Structures are given as structure tokens and as C-alpha cells.
Amino acid sequence: MTLRLVLFGSGSFAVPPFRTLLESEYDVAAVCTQPPRRGRGHHHHECPVQKLAEQYGVPVHQPARVNAPDALKTLTDLAADVFVVAAYGQILRPEFLAIPPLGAFNLHGSLLPRHRGAAPVQYAIWKGDQETGVTMFRIEPALDSGPIAGSVRTKIGPRETSGELMQRLAELSGPLTVDVLEKLRKGTLVLEPQDESRATHAPKITKDQGQVDWTRSAAEIDCHVRAMQPWPRAASTLISATRRLRCILLDVEPLVQAPTRPVGHIEESGKRLTVATGSGLLEIRRIQPEGKRALDAAAFVNGYHVTTDCRFS
Numbered sequence: 001m002t003l004r005l006v007l008f009g010s011g012s013f014a015v016p017p018f019r020t021l022l023e024s025e026y027d028v029a030a031v032c033t034q035p036p037r038r039g040r041g042h043h044h045h046e047c048p049v050q051k052l053a054e055q056y057g058v059p060v061h062q063p064a065r066v067n068a069p070d071a072l073k074t075l076t077d078l079a080a081d082v083f084v085v086a087a088y089g090q091i092l093r094p095e096f097l098a099i100p101p102l103g104a105f106n107l108h109g110s111l112l113p114r115h116r117g118a119a120p121v122q123y124a125i126w127k128g129d130q131e132t133g134v135t136m137f138r139i140e141p142a143l144d145s146g147p148i149a150g151s152v153r154t155k156i157g158p159r160e161t162s163g164e165l166m167q168r169l170a171e172l173s174g175p176l177t178v179d180v181l182e183k184l185r186k187g188t189l190v191l192e193p194q195d196e197s198r199a200t201h202a203p204k205i206t207k208d209q210g211q212v213d214w215t216r217s218a219a220e221i222d223c224h225v226r227a228m229q230p231w232p233r234a235a236s237t238l239i240s241a242t243r244r245l246r247c248i249l250l251d252v253e254p255l256v257q258a259p260t261r262p263v264g265h266i267e268e269s270g271k272r273l274t275v276a277t278g279s280g281l282l283e284i285r286r287i288q289p290e291g292k293r294a295l296d297a298a299a300f301v302n303g304y305h306v307t308t309d310c311r312f313s
Helices: 012-022 048-055 069-077 120-126 162-186 218-227 297-303
Strands: 004-008 027-032 082-086 104-108 131-138 148-155 234-239 244-255 266-269 273-276 281-289
Touching (some): 004 012, 012 027, 012 048, 012 082, 012 104, 012 162, 027 048, 082 162, 104 162, 120 218, 131 162, 218 234, 218 244, 218 281, 281 297
Parallel strands (some): 004 082, 082 104
Antiparallel strands (some): 234 244, 244 281, 266 273
């Protein structure tokens, strides 16, 4: 028995597992992505999943509302055994979930039930998790709550950003997906209910969440800076007697030394740039004044005349 699949995804996280399936012996009937969206300058953003499907000659559908009656009829007519979903971006209603006889399965970038929601990778780094992974689960109407079909675990690197971790997790998703589908095909798949008592939530990140809170510890701010890359990026305003300069923090490292100055104030400026936090010092290694190019600490200090009279807020 060869499983017939329809793949649903739009974001780059879906590309590695979908490529694995397109190169496999599975019968991929179609790929569904979000319809094109106009960005700044009225240019269409290229959908990486659409581009991938076109490379393999697989039909692409882009319903504006995947739960609408016409979209549901199209999907029913494809006669797929299974739906595979990854970074799709639409809520999936019971009518949709009822179509494939073997179910609809989603790839999620965390070890569920931890970090349910739209931003699991960012929250794993932001909250200081040492380990994360990818979970494949059968979709149910409640958010990310369905029984677990399989998972893969990985350590989070000490300097890893959300963008870097996202790519690693995407690459791990391909073998996991094949493993789950093979068990489903053979009738050996065991679904494990999620432990609701361990559930945490990871809602969509907003731009204002990039603002650095200097009352946090240096270790927490380090996690925050890495979590906010590549978007919205961690930001803070440098205040001196003559200017206010909004800056993006690109590379920082927590130090164990205790601060001697108030929170947010510059402790050392020269070849190194250190800032007092709620607990410990934070060394800023790379920083970008908003609208300007990124600089290492020494170049920033010299170019913008940063002294210990300055502070971040």
C-alpha cells in the first residue's frame, strides 16, 4: 500500500520535510499553500513551498480559506489517505480534518505539550530551555493538543539563534515524518495523549516584544536577544546627554561579574562594552544603530562616543 498525501505549508520550516516526501515513493497528490500576499512596494513574496512543489511538478492549490466549501470539495476529490501539515498558517476546522481517512498530522517545532502555539522555536530559546525538538501529532480542533505520533529531540546550542534552530529542526522533520507515515502505512502507529498538566503556550511574537528589559538577568537577556533573531530583533535605546539612539543588539554574552552601577548603565566602554543588568553584566559584542550598519563593540564605542555616562533604556 502506497499512501496518497496532500501537503499543507507555506513557511520555510515546511521545505525540508516536504522535499523528503516529494523525493520518496509516497504519492503526493497536491501541495496547498497560502495565497500570494503583497509586501512593501506591492511585490509578491515568493512562497518557498510553492516553488518546491513546482520543481517536482506537483499541482499547487492556494485557497484563501481552506475550510470553505469549494476548498473542501477540491480536497475531497484528491482522495488522499493522509494530510501532512507544517507551517501552514490557517486554522483547520473539523470538516477539513474529517476528509483524510487516516487523519491529518502536523509537524510542530517543540516537544509538545511544551510551547503550543505559533512561536515554539522562539520561546524555547527565550525561556532558556536546554533541549527542544519536533513533534508530529494528529490534529484535533483544539490548538496543538492532538495525540503525539512521534518526536525527535535535540540540544539547543549555547549561542544558537531562533533562525538557526528553526533550520535545524526543519531538517530533523524529514526523517521523523517518514517514520510516522511508515508506521501509519503498516498499521503499527501508536498515538500517545499529551499531558495537559505540562502544557505551556507560545503565542505569535510581536514587534514590541523585542524591547530589552535590563532588570532581567544577563543570562535572560542573552536568551531574549537570541530568541528575537531574525525577527523582530532585540532593541534598546542608548541615552546620553546629547542624544537618544535606538540600537539592535545582535550578539551579546552574559558575564558573571556583579554590576557596580544601576541597571542599564554602561559599566565599561572601550574595546569592550558591558552593561549592568538585574543580575550580572552583559557584554555587547555586536550592535546595529537603527538604520545603520552593524558594528563590533569597539567600532560602536568609538564611532558614537559611548562612555560610562551613557545608559540603555
